[in-house]
Amino acid sequence: MKIILDAGHGCSTPGKRSPDGMREYEFNRxxxxxxxxxxxxYQNTEVFFAHSDERDVPLAERTSLANNQNADCYVSIHANAYGTGGWNSAGxxxxxxxxxKPREALALAQKIQRNLISSTGLRDRGVKTADFHVLRETKMTAVLVxxxxxxxxxxxxxxxxxxYRKRCAQAIVKAIAEQYGLRKNDKIKQYKVQVAFPEKQLAEKLAGNLxxxxxxxxxxx
Structure with missing residues (x-):
């Protein structure tokens, strides 16, 4: 399964920052x-980024990348803003x-929304619709959070x-796993250490300690 993760905007995108200077991209990324x-x-998953730390990737380029990859799922990650640049109570x-409202996208969005509210405790503003480029021009299931x-x-x-960033990531991943029935890898990579001794007694002692x-x-x- 191919998943596209899109950290909205870029490091130098004008205006996309908090009143005290935190860049939105810092959180999204x-x-x-x-x-x-x-x-x-998780088993059988490939994850690609639509964004870049070097520049604010144009929206058309992001969706073209996803479409060319024949991705199954596109999740665009953002922090919200309201007003003219000052602090306010919108939350x-x-x-x-x-x-x-594509059926699969709506189901995924509902799972993401539910998991985020459960893990963060913030106000539930619900699942909404919008004619955003990344939702309109992608050929696969796409949501923006x-x-x-x-x-x-x-x-x-x-x-x-x-x-908080970890909780948001966990909520999004949990929703994707629920939606597509993903299973975690059950094979844990094993590393071996070999040591040679001139006397068997020393080898037996180390083996016993291990x-x-x-x-x-x-x-x-």
């Missing part, structure tokens, strides 16, 4: 990176789908924290 790492623990989380308001002083403080610490140890002559 962190959540996308965490989500990619988490999705890597909460909302998730968007295209106005035609607003993970809190950077123009709300309390929520902006949360958006800065590693814990076993006491819970490791499997085998002596080969």
């Amino acid at each position: 962190a959540v996308a990176s965490l989500a990619k790492e988490m999705l890597g623990k 909460g989380i909302e998730t968007y789908v295209y106005p035609s 607003e993970c809190g308001f950077m123009t709300n002083k309390e929520e902006a403080s949360l958006l800065r924290t590693p814990l 076993k006491k610490d819970g490791f499997n140890a085998t002596i080969i002559e």
Whole structure:
């Protein structure tokens, strides 16, 4: 399964920052990176980024990348804003789908919204519709999530924290896994250490210590 994660905007996008200077992309990118790492623990998944740290990738380029990859799912990650640049009381989380409400996209959006509200405790602004480019021009299931308001002083403080970013990533990944029935990898990579001794007694002593610490140890002559 191919998943596209899109951290909205870019590091230098004009105006996309909190009243005290936090760039929206800083939050978006962190959540996308965490989500990619988490999705890597599931079977048969490939995760691609539509964004770049080097520039604000044009929307048409983002959706073309997703379409060319024949992706199954596109999730655009954002922090919200309201007003003319100052602090205000608008707050909460909302998730968007295209106005035609594609069945799979709506189901995924509902799962993301539910999981985010459960994990963050913020106000539930619901699943909404919008004619956003990334929802309109993608050929696959696509949703856009607003993970809190950077123009709300309390929520902006949360958006800065590693814990909140991790919770948002976990909620998004959990929803994707639920929607598509993803299963975690059950094979844990094993690393081996080989040590040689001139005397068997020394080998037996080390093997015994390793076993006491819970490791499997085998002596080969």
